[in-house]
Amino acid sequence: EDSYSLYPHSLQSLDDMCASIVRSHRETSQYRVEELQVLRWKLYSREEIQVYQSKSVDEMWQHCASRLTDAVQYVVEFAKQIPGFRTLSQNDQIALLKTGSMEVVLVRMSRFFNAENNSVFFDGKFAGVEVFKSLACGDLITAVFDFAHGMCALKLSEQQIALFSALVLINADRPCLEDRGRVQRAQRSLEFGLRHILHRDNQESLMHKLNQRMAVLRSLCSLHMEKLQWFSQHYPLTAHILFPPLYKELFASEAELPMIPK
Numbered sequence: 001e002d003s004y005s006l007y008p009h010s011l012q013s014l015d016d017m018c019a020s021i022v023r024s025h026r027e028t029s030q031y032r033v034e035e036l037q038v039l040r041w042k043l044y045s046r047e048e049i050q051v052y053q054s055k056s057v058d059e060m061w062q063h064c065a066s067r068l069t070d071a072v073q074y075v076v077e078f079a080k081q082i083p084g085f086r087t088l089s090q091n092d093q094i095a096l097l098k099t100g101s102m103e104v105v106l107v108r109m110s111r112f113f114n115a116e117n118n119s120v121f122f123d124g125k126f127a128g129v130e131v132f133k134s135l136a137c138g139d140l141i142t143a144v145f146d147f148a149h150g151m152c153a154l155k156l157s158e159q160q161i162a163l164f165s166a167l168v169l170i171n172a173d174r175p176c177l178e179d180r181g182r183v184q185r186a187q188r189s190l191e192f193g194l195r196h197i198l199h200r201d202n203q204e205s206l207m208h209k210l211n212q213r214m215a216v217l218r219s220l221c222s223l224h225m226e227k228l229q230w231f232s233q234h235y236p237l238t239a240h241i242l243f244p245p246l247y248k249e250l251f252a253s254e255a256e257l258p259m260i261p262k
């Protein structure tokens, strides 16, 4: 039967919830899609690409890690405004951000992707895969670009991206949650919201595709963690000393950083 009857959601409160999440998404999205539209043909010149390619591996990783940390800070602001996130314990909030923030960054990054020339917004211009050569993780970059392509193909609205991003974060299947039930209730409510706007947009078929995208996100983030482990072993000082503290807090588990005492 119609699952609306399972939850005491009045349509009004569902609309209000969706509207508040979309507002939070807009306020914390780091760049507006409209702003980037005008930049979409601002590409790096051969010389500028050369500068990026001549950076050392640890220099480029450090550069990207600081960009990633900036982006994650906006995701943390977004998370704090999601209904149900603030009522969670500090530990559960950290646990959800530890596994979900990179995934939301990747979802958001796909909004800054130009599928026509296979470029992504990076450092003020649109960059092709070749700009990231000195990261020495071509498979990760290819996977990131492929993911962005796949997201663009879905042609999601900002509302759909906002609800999808909230669901990527509020995921009761994440490890080390203290109050899984509370996360589950918040997740169900958000699923309801996403279904509600997909129903309204007459795009219910997207739900299945978005679930597939979530599986790809998980594999992308485990590839990122693999690369980070590889990087931390080869460039321990950069990873331990030069990476932003938030990056280490979220992405590098204690196991990887045994060499430098606290």
Ligand SMILES: CCN1C(=O)COc2cc(N(CC(F)(F)F)S(=O)(=O)c3ccc(C)c(C)c3)ccc21
Residues within 6 Å of the ligand: 061, 063, 064, 065, 067, 068, 069, 071, 072, 105, 109, 120, 121, 122, 123, 132, 135, 140, 141, 144, 145, 224
């Ligand atoms: C190396 C760790 N890493 C990944 O494994 C996966 O994605 C990332 C993204 C970002 N940035 C996007 C953000 F700023 F939104 F975070 S980026 O420095 O602008 C950038 C944009 C685009 C690409 C292809 C890369 C490779 C980087 C930073 C780090 C990672």
